[in-house]
Amino acid sequence: xxxxxxxxxxxxxxxxxxxxxxxxxxxxxxxxxxxxxxxxxxxxxxxxxxxxxxxxxxxxxxxxxxxxxxxxxxxxxxxxxxxxxxxxxxxxxxxxxxxxxxxxxxxxxxxxxxxxxxxxxxxxxxxxxxxxxxxxxxxxxxxxxxxxxxxxxxxxxxxxxxxxxxxxxxxxxxxxxxxxxxxxxxxxxxxxxxxxxxxxxxxxxxxxxxxxxxxxxxxxxxxxxxxxxxxxxxxxxxxxxxxxxxxxxxxxxxxxxxxxxxxxxxxxxxxxxxxxxxxxxxxxxxxxxxxxxxxxxxxxxxxxxxxxxxxxxxxxxxxxxxxxxxxx
Amino acid sequence: xxxxxxxxxxxxxxxxxxxxxxxxxxxxxxxxxxxxxxxxxxxxxxxxxxxxxxxxxxxxxxxxxxxxxxxxxxxxxxxxxxxxxxxxxxxxxxxxxxxxxxxxxxxxxxxxxxxxxxxxxxxxxxxxxxxxxxxxxxxxxxxxxxxxxxxxxxxxxxxxxxxxxxxxxxxxxxxxxxxxxxxxxxxxxxxxxxxxxxxxxxxxxxxxxxxxxxxxxxxxxxxxxxxxxxxxxxxxxxxxxxxxxxxxxxxxxxxxxxxxxxxxxxxxxxxxxxxxxxxxxxxxxxxxxxxxxxxxxxxxxxxxxxxxxxxxxxxxxxxxxxxxxxxxxxxxxxxxxxxxxxxxxxxxxxx
Numbered sequence: 001x002x003x004x005x006x007x008x009x010x011x012x013x014x015x016x017x018x019x020x021x022x023x024x025x026x027x028x029x030x031x032x033x034x035x036x037x038x039x040x041x042x043x044x045x046x047x048x049x050x051x052x053x054x055x056x057x058x059x060x061x062x063x064x065x066x067x068x069x070x071x072x073x074x075x076x077x078x079x080x081x082x083x084x085x086x087x088x089x090x091x092x093x094x095x096x097x098x099x100x101x102x103x104x105x106x107x108x109x110x111x112x113x114x115x116x117x118x119x120x121x122x123x124x125x126x127x128x129x130x131x132x133x134x135x136x137x138x139x140x141x142x143x144x145x146x147x148x149x150x151x152x153x154x155x156x157x158x159x160x161x162x163x164x165x166x167x168x169x170x171x172x173x174x175x176x177x178x179x180x181x182x183x184x185x186x187x188x189x190x191x192x193x194x195x196x197x198x199x200x201x202x203x204x205x206x207x208x209x210x211x212x213x214x215x216x217x218x219x220x221x222x223x224x225x226x227x228x229x230x231x232x233x234x235x236x237x238x239x240x241x242x243x244x245x246x247x248x249x250x251x252x253x254x255x256x257x258x259x260x261x262x263x264x265x266x267x268x269x270x271x272x273x274x275x276x277x278x279x280x281x282x283x284x285x286x287x288x289x290x291x292x293x294x295x296x297x298x299x300x301x302x303x304x305x306x307x308x309x310x311x312x313x314x315x316x317x318x319x320x321x322x323x324x325x326x327x328x
Numbered sequence: 329x330x331x332x333x334x335x336x337x338x339x340x341x342x343x344x345x346x347x348x349x350x351x352x353x354x355x356x357x358x359x360x361x362x363x364x365x366x367x368x369x370x371x372x373x374x375x376x377x378x379x380x381x382x383x384x385x386x387x388x389x390x391x392x393x394x395x396x397x398x399x400x401x402x403x404x405x406x407x408x409x410x411x412x413x414x415x416x417x418x419x420x421x422x423x424x425x426x427x428x429x430x431x432x433x434x435x436x437x438x439x440x441x442x443x444x445x446x447x448x449x450x451x452x453x454x455x456x457x458x459x460x461x462x463x464x465x466x467x468x469x470x471x472x473x474x475x476x477x478x479x480x481x482x483x484x485x486x487x488x489x490x491x492x493x494x495x496x497x498x499x500x501x502x503x504x505x506x507x508x509x510x511x512x513x514x515x516x517x518x519x520x521x522x523x524x525x526x527x528x529x530x531x532x533x534x535x536x537x538x539x540x541x542x543x544x545x546x547x548x549x550x551x552x553x554x555x556x557x558x559x560x561x562x563x564x565x566x567x568x569x570x571x572x573x574x575x576x577x578x579x580x581x582x583x584x585x586x587x588x589x590x591x592x593x594x595x596x597x598x599x600x601x602x603x604x605x606x607x608x609x610x611x612x613x614x615x616x617x618x619x620x621x622x623x624x625x626x627x628x629x630x631x632x633x634x635x636x637x638x639x640x641x642x643x644x645x646x647x648x649x650x651x652x653x654x655x656x657x658x659x660x661x662x663x664x665x666x667x668x669x670x671x672x673x674x675x676x677x678x679x
Contacts, residue, residue: 228398229444247455322453
């Protein structure tokens with residue numbers, strides 16, 4: 001088992017190096033470079049720099065060096081100093097811009113995933129063990145509705161309802177008076193009155209799909225002979241269902257836990273824009289629109305790193321839960 | 329009719345462990361009602377092996393599952409009684425028990441063990457052999473985890489599992505088919521059941537392994553003085569292991585008797601035909617093997633009268649296709665459900 005984990009971790013290293021290189025190439029892909037964009041920015045604001053000044057800046061920043069040298073400088077700055085470069089649009093260090101957003105995104109994503117699982121797994125198990133019962137149909141209808149209604153629409157409706165009937169403004173993650181303030185208990189309490197909307201929106205969309213997956217997995221597993229064996233041992237229905245088929249039916253969930261991480265990171269962009277949430281999604285969208293290369297590149301790098309870490313994580317979890325994986 | 333109901337409510341003879349009377353199990357389907365089991369009666373005495381033989385779809389597995397009350401959820405228990413004598417000596421009417429009730433749960437795995445056809449899939453793939461056996465032991469007996477583990481190793485030794493102390497921590501996918509069936513048997517025997525239901529336990533195994541498993545079951549049955557209901561479609565296996573045999577066709581027991589009676593003096597034309605369709609050593613070469621004409625009728629259109637009459641060589645028009653035969657009971661206790669049982673010599677002479 002330790003052997004397996006060590007091997008998976010070792011394999012992650014070349015993968016990480018490779019994705020970081022690809023991320024850097026993507027940053028370099030748009031025509032022009034940092035200086036071109038900087039000069040254009042200055043020109044827009046009425047300033048002017050000469051060709052010679054531009055060339056000097058290029059030399060100073062090392063932009064004439066070969067790609068591999070530049071990559072090395074970029075990645076070693078990130079790894080050794082945590083320096084992701086500068087955002088042109090915000091005129092600030094990228095690392096100052098993203099970490100708070102990354103933290104908030106992780107909180108919202110993790111919470112919504114936990115809610116998704118808390119809803120989806122019991123409902124899926126119920127729907128499968130009581131197939132074609134009244135509640136199975138109710139959950140099925142709910143599931144298709146939840147899957148069919150776009151997240152942002154649900155977000156809009158919830159915001160409108162709370163505004164009209166409860167007279168609350170729940171956009172953003174905190175009320176305007178707390179924005180930019182240091183974190184206090186009052187601000188945290190205020191956040192709790194806002195955070196439930198993105199959680200509900202993200203959890204319903206996710207749960208609706210997962211209920212269907214869980215139900216289908218369970219229906220497959222419930223027909224397997226080992227379930228009958230468990231009944232033949234004298235266990236009650238609840239013990240049989242939760243100890244045996246659920247254990248096996250959960251494996252596909254566990255193997256996709258890793259993908260949930262990057263998906264939640266970038267997948268909720270529209271909802272986040274609608275709800276005016278200070279998460280990573282809207283910032284990434286903005287960076288891509290403005291060709292803010294270092295900001296966008298940093299996001300792409302972070303997303304890729306999360307994907308790799310998530311995959312390793314779910315591989316390890318799956319091996320822990322399913323002995324058949326460990327030895328193949 | 330009321331008379332027969334009354335007699336079926338009387339108590340069983342003291343040596344009797346299990347008795348089925350006129351058991352009927354039906355399945356409602358989109359195309360109509362399937363009478364999968366249609367009035368089956370058989371009994372098992374303590375320490376006795378009853379072989380149940382029949383083609384696929386003859387209802388032998390469904391009947392066995394109704395002893396455990398483990399039929400599919402849509403099954404209808406249409407008729408009959410199933411009586412079982414508990415270890416305490418008290419008689420229990422299984423057909424009146426709730427499927428998931430305490431009484432049934434206490435019976436399963438404790439008094440009645442069951443082994444299944446597919447050793448590959450009948451064990452949980454994500455738990456070790458030891459865990460699965462220990463759970464059963466701890467469910468029915470108030471023992472510590474360490475004692476349950478010791479019991480698991482003891483059981484694995486009993487079923488002649490190689491390296492039991494190592495296998496106890498292994499997962500089913502580490503074991504071969506024969507070893508899995510041994511583990512399955514160890515699981516079924518976890519609490520020393522008085523009755524073991526074996527539903528085609530050797531069908532999925534190769535012939536060598538089959539012989540080993542049969543040998544093991546015979547030895548365990550002898551050691552533990554346990555009764556076995558052994559379901560199979562293989563007459564050779566029955567001859568090897570059973571004391572008595574019940575032959576089933578289309579949801580009915582057509583003939584019961586001791587192994588010798590069934591093999592040497594079969595009274596029902598279906599049993600006779602089945603035995604003639606088995607190749608035998610020393611039989612003259614060049615003779616074609618006899619087969620039973622026709623197909624098993626589809627369960628929605630069971631023939632009227634004797635359900636075997638369309639395929640029966642000895643069927644007599646006007647009787648067999650009209651009237652459902654009753655059991656003919658012979659002095660030895662052998663029973664055959666045929667209008668002409670015991671008269672087949674004349675029938676043969678008439679051909």
